[in-house]
Amino acid sequence: MTGNTEKENVSVDYFESGHRACGGCGPALAGKLIARAAGPNTIIVASTGCMEVFSTPYPETAWKTPWIHSLFQNAAAVASGVEASLKRQGRDEKVIVIAGDGATFDIGMLCISGMFERGHDVTYICYDNEAYMNTGIQRSGATPFDASTTTSPAGKLSNGNSRPKKDIPAILAAHGSPYVATTSIATPKDLMDKVKRALSIKGPCYIQVHAPCCTGWGFDGCKTMELGRLALNSGLWVNYEMVNGVVEKVKKVKRIPVDDYLKAQKRFRHLYRPQENKDEIAKIQAIADSNAQKYGIDIPVKK
Amino acid sequence: MQGNIACAEGALAAGCRFFGGYPITPSTEVAEHMAKMMPKVGGVFIQMEDEIASISSIIGASWTGVKAMTATSGPGFSLMMENIGYAAITETPIVIINVQRGGPSTGQPTMSAQGDMMQCRFGSHGDFSIIALTPSTVQEMYELTVKAFNLAEEFRCPVFLMSDETIGHMRERIEIPDSVDVVNRKELEKGKLPYETDADNPVPGFPTFGHGHRVHVTGLTHDARGYPDTTNHKTHSDLVRRLVGKVESKRHEIADYDIAGTDAEIVFLTYGPATRTVRQIMKDSPDLKIGHINLRIVWPFPENVLKEFPNAKVFIVPEMNMGQIGREVARHTPVKVVYLPKLGGDMHTPQDLMEAYDREKALIGGGN
Numbered sequence: 001m002t003g004n005t006e007k008e009n010v011s012v013d014y015f016e017s018g019h020r021a022c023g024g025c026g027p028a029l030a031g032k033l034i035a036r037a038a039g040p041n042t043i044i045v046a047s048t049g050c051m052e053v054f055s056t057p058y059p060e061t062a063w064k065t066p067w068i069h070s071l072f073q074n075a076a077a078v079a080s081g082v083e084a085s086l087k088r089q090g091r092d093e094k095v096i097v098i099a100g101d102g103a104t105f106d107i108g109m110l111c112i113s114g115m116f117e118r119g120h121d122v123t124y125i126c127y128d129n130e131a132y133m134n135t136g137i138q139r140s141g142a143t144p145f146d147a148s149t150t151t152s153p154a155g156k157l158s159n160g161n162s163r164p165k166k167d168i169p170a171i172l173a174a175h176g177s178p179y180v181a182t183t184s185i186a187t188p189k190d191l192m193d194k195v196k197r198a199l200s201i202k203g204p205c206y207i208q209v210h211a212p213c214c215t216g217w218g219f220d221g222c223k224t225m226e227l228g229r230l231a232l233n234s235g236l237w238v239n240y241e242m243v244n245g246v247v248e249k250v251k252k253v254k255r256i257p258v259d260d261y262l263k264a265q266k267r268f269r270h271l272y273r274p275q276e277n278k279d280e281i282a283k284i285q286a287i288a289d290s291n292a293q294k295y296g297i298d299i300p301v302k303k
Numbered sequence: 304m305q306g307n308i309a310c311a312e313g314a315l316a317a318g319c320r321f322f323g324g325y326p327i328t329p330s331t332e333v334a335e336h337m338a339k340m341m342p343k344v345g346g347v348f349i350q351m352e353d354e355i356a357s358i359s360s361i362i363g364a365s366w367t368g369v370k371a372m373t374a375t376s377g378p379g380f381s382l383m384m385e386n387i388g389y390a391a392i393t394e395t396p397i398v399i400i401n402v403q404r405g406g407p408s409t410g411q412p413t414m415s416a417q418g419d420m421m422q423c424r425f426g427s428h429g430d431f432s433i434i435a436l437t438p439s440t441v442q443e444m445y446e447l448t449v450k451a452f453n454l455a456e457e458f459r460c461p462v463f464l465m466s467d468e469t470i471g472h473m474r475e476r477i478e479i480p481d482s483v484d485v486v487n488r489k490e491l492e493k494g495k496l497p498y499e500t501d502a503d504n505p506v507p508g509f510p511t512f513g514h515g516h517r518v519h520v521t522g523l524t525h526d527a528r529g530y531p532d533t534t535n536h537k538t539h540s541d542l543v544r545r546l547v548g549k550v551e552s553k554r555h556e557i558a559d560y561d562i563a564g565t566d567a568e569i570v571f572l573t574y575g576p577a578t579r580t581v582r583q584i585m586k587d588s589p590d591l592k593i594g595h596i597n598l599r600i601v602w603p604f605p606e607n608v609l610k611e612f613p614n615a616k617v618f619i620v621p622e623m624n625m626g627q628i629g630r631e632v633a634r635h636t637p638v639k640v641v642y643l644p645k646l647g648g649d650m651h652t653p654q655d656l657m658e659a660y661d662r663e664k665a666l667i668g669g670g671n
């Protein structure tokens with residue numbers, strides 16, 4: 001990149017290759033698709049996390065748009081300041097927060113709640129890889145039931161993380177957000193469409209992107225997309241859109257048993273070794289069944 | 304064994320049965336080890352949503368009568384500041400591990416520093432006193448963590464293990480004793496008020512929740528009953544003077560250091576990694592007259608140790624900060640103090656110290 005005028009900008013990508021993510025990183029793909037959908041007239045506010053670290057190894061950066069990282073917990077508050085000031089100046093840049101699940105579900109909750117309650121015109125995007133990966137795989141409020149992490153280790157006294165995933169989309173919809181959506185790196189077109197839609201809607205919008213992490217979940221980096229698809233097809237992840245608090249569009253699937261998804265990852269290995277833990281697997285299947293019923297994702301089987 | 308693991312093991316040996324924490328490099332191994340070990344000893348490990356919640360949880364746990372600890376590094380430590388003052392004024396025994404990294408802000412997450420030494424002492428608003436221990440070996444990560452719990456129980460104040468990335472991530476062979484000396488909580492005597500003290504006993508007994516005491520815990524200025532008394536000048540003055548005095552008046556008993564070469568003119572004062580470097584140059588150059596003070600407890604500052612070096616013409620203070628404890632040394636001695644900051648993430652090398660030694664030697668002149 002030499003110039004920064006529209007004419008010289010031959011690439012459609014504002015998140016460039018050459019960053020330092022692991023091979024097969026789900027969040028890296030999310031970053032690329034988000035930046036592509038958002039375009040050049042965008043300011044990115046990042047939280048501490050993998051994306052912050054791997055996309056900006058000193059003295060380089062993968063971002064071609066203005067980008068700021070402040071602390072772990074305050075991206076939504078920094079974005080609030082950026083947006084309020086731009087608005088007062090009559091400027092039209094779009095403001096996007098890109099933060100991980102630890103920053104979103106746990107430490108940043110206070111600032112996020114404030115941003116949504118005050119109604120800033122910011123699109124907050126959480127890349128959800130379901131644990132603190134940057135510090136070495138500790139559980140977060142987004143870690144699924146029974147996943148083993150370094151702070152929810154499976155063993156004789158534990159089956160891994162004992163709590164279900166926090167429902168952040170519902171919490172932000174309850175703040176009166178006009179647009180809340182979930183998507184996955186396994187559905188790239190859907191992800192980009194949702195980013196564009198959120199940016200076109202005034203007010204605080206939220207998108208949660210399922211972003212499989214080969215390092216933290218324990219699978220081969222060439223299978224990232226496949227893991228994303230298995231999550232969707234098993235019903236453990238659901239792509240949907242909520243407009244003014246009402247679920248509108250849901251991705252329907254021909255459901256497969258959760259086994260196929262769980263067996264593909266080392267973080268669930270303890271459920272199958274030394275012998276299959278049928279009780280625990282049944283609990284996870286029940287979560288998928290409950291999701292299927294709640295969102296109506298099952299495609300009816302033709303007789 | 305790794306330093307951070309030795310710290311967690313020391314805490315368990317001291318009787319710690321509650322850990323509330325949040326992942327942060329370079330301290331995370333403490334939390335990870337606690338997550339693994341707590342179920343085995345019947346204790347509690349909770350991962351909280353941030354460091355404010357982490358320190359809050361251990362304060363809550365401490366009032367139920369258990370020994371509680373958290374571990375963090377720079378940014379998380381900054382988030383804990385308000386609660387450190389709360390623990391001080393409510394006299395809640397807690398242990399905080401700070402495996403220091405380069406700051407300010409996110410700084411150098413994977414590199415070593417000692418930039419929080421003033422922050423642990425003065426970071427929270429108002430006047431109070433705390434105790435801060437500084438390990439320079441993995442063995443001391445274990446021993447000083449045990450000691451930190453004992454001091455927290457004895458003085459009812461926040462106690463800090465101010466380690467750093469170098470010692471936290473260092474691996475050394477250590478000796479774990481079959482048992483360690485443990486100080487347990489002194490329960491409030493029946494019939495006494497929760498904060499009833501006298502000049503000889505400035506630390507009140509602890510009115511554990513549910514043990515039959517009438518307990519009212521507040522961060523407001525409070526009287527001996529524990530009830531708010533926020534506009535009475537004397538109540539506030541007495542309380543703050545006691546919070547400071549209960550630790551500062553005992554600083555020479557609390558002091559923990561070792562000294563060498565007490566007849567030397569050039570004296571190194573170190574804590575943490577630089578202690579290792581001084582020991583190395585003393586080993587490499589046994590003929591040189593080098594004085595050495597290694598502080599295992601930096602706060603309260605044991606200024607009497609400086610008097611052990613009657614011939615001292617200069618105190619050299621190598622620190623991985625811009626001179627935080629060096630300033631404290633200068634406050635207590637008319638002798639020249641030379642700051643030797645090392646920033647960027649590395650500990651002092653023997654060359655760093657020898658250069659400073661030679662420079663000062665040339666200035667002093669004369670024979671060895």
